[in-house]
Amino acid sequence: AQSVTQPDIHITVSEGASLELRCNYSYGATPYLFWYVQSPGQGLQLLLKYFSGDTLVQGIKGFEAEFKRSQSSFNLRKPSVHWSDAAEYFCAAGSSNTGKLIFGQGTTLQVKP
Amino acid sequence: EAGVAQSPRYKIIEKRQSVAFWCNPISGHATLYWYQQILGQGPKLLIQFQNNGVVDDSQLPKDRFSAERLKGVDSTLKIQPAKLEDSAVYLCASSLVWGQGGTGELFFGEGSRLTVL
Numbered sequence: 001a002q003s004v005t006q007p008d009i010h011i012t013v014s015e016g017a018s019l020e021l022r023c024n025y026s027y028g029a030t031p032y033l034f035w036y037v038q039s040p041g042q043g044l045q046l047l048l049k050y051f052s053g054d055t056l057v058q059g060i061k062g063f064e065a066e067f068k069r070s071q072s073s074f075n076l077r078k079p080s081v082h083w084s085d086a087a088e089y090f091c092a093a094g095s096s097n098t099g100k101l102i103f104g105q106g107t108t109l110q111v112k113p
Numbered sequence: 114e115a116g117v118a119q120s121p122r123y124k125i126i127e128k129r130q131s132v133a134f135w136c137n138p139i140s141g142h143a144t145l146y147w148y149q150q151i152l153g154q155g156p157k158l159l160i161q162f163q164n165n166g167v168v169d170d171s172q173l174p175k176d177r178f179s180a181e182r183l184k185g186v187d188s189t190l191k192i193q194p195a196k197l198e199d200s201a202v203y204l205c206a207s208s209l210v211w212g213q214g215g216t217g218e219l220f221f222g223e224g225s226r227l228t229v230l
Contacts, residue, residue, distance in 0.1 A: 004155075036221075043117070043204060043221035044156070090155050099144055099208055100169055101219060103155030 002027050004093050006104035013081050014112045021076040021107050023091030031093035033074040034101065035065055038088045047089075050074060061085070086111045115139065117222035119205050125228045131193035134225045138186070138207030144168075146219065147180055147190050148204040156204055162188065195229045202226045 003026045013019055025031060032051050036044040048059025055067040065076045074091060091104040118137040126132050138145050143164050148156035159178065161168040164185040173180070177196070182188040192199055203226075206219040 006155075034218075041223070043223045044206075044219075045221075046218050049218065092155075099146075099219075100158055100161060101146075101156075103157070105153070105155045 002031075002093065002102050004091055004102050004104040006089075006091055006107050008107050009105070010108045010110070012110040012112060015083050016080050019076075019078045019081045019085070019109070021089050021091075021109070023074045023076065023104060025072050025074065025091075025093045027072075027093055030069065031095065033065075033067060034092040034094065035059065035063070035074075035076045036090045036092060036103075037061075038090065038106075040087075044090065047076070081109075081111055083111045083113065085109060117205055117207055117220055119203075119222035119225050121225055122223065123226050123228075125230065126195055128197055128229050129194040131191065132195055132227060133192075134190045134203050134205075134227075136188045136190070136205030136222060138188075138205070139220055142207035142209055142220070143185070144208045145182055145188050146206040146208075147188070148206065150202045150204055150224070152201070159190070159203075192227075195227075197229050200227055200229045 005024045007022050034049045035047040038044045047063050048057050050057050050067045058064050063078050067074050088106045088108050090106045092101040094101045120135050145162045147159045150156040159173045160170040160180045162182045165182045180190045202224040204224045206221045208219045
């Protein structure tokens, strides 16, 4: 069955520290991969996406993610976290045929001053 | 460019009552999605429309949930009768058609939060 797993439910980092959020997927073929961010009471905003090509993708707000086929992973990184990055982060995998997305359960990021 | 509009933002009902949510996608987006997001979980697709046709409704509880997109633009999601476990945020999203200039990006509305008592 297709699934997306985010192993860390909650992560706390200090402002200015680096961040890595983990995402693993199980899919029949290489899916399209996405990271979305959700602030409280808001909808989801796309941070970045991977379709093909360069396995390191850059997104908005200084985020990047690396696709590793051998590990079925698509981890999100940021070199220096800002207090405004506190939010919930969702990894998602999508079908190239239909656009249907399967989401992970999310990782809540807390930023300490 | 206007984003995805949803209403109402909040709704509280008693179990066994009915509720309807409305969504107006971004202009020109042929594909419309309804997702259910239960607290502490990721969004789960309920139904996907391409124009006014259903692409995927495999996870829609059809005994109580219904959705329509009659003119291929806005959409309504209805729950009747509601159960306690339907308490969730209902997210609408839209996108361009995949493979026809679509980038694969879904644009989400702010959601409609339903509380069933």
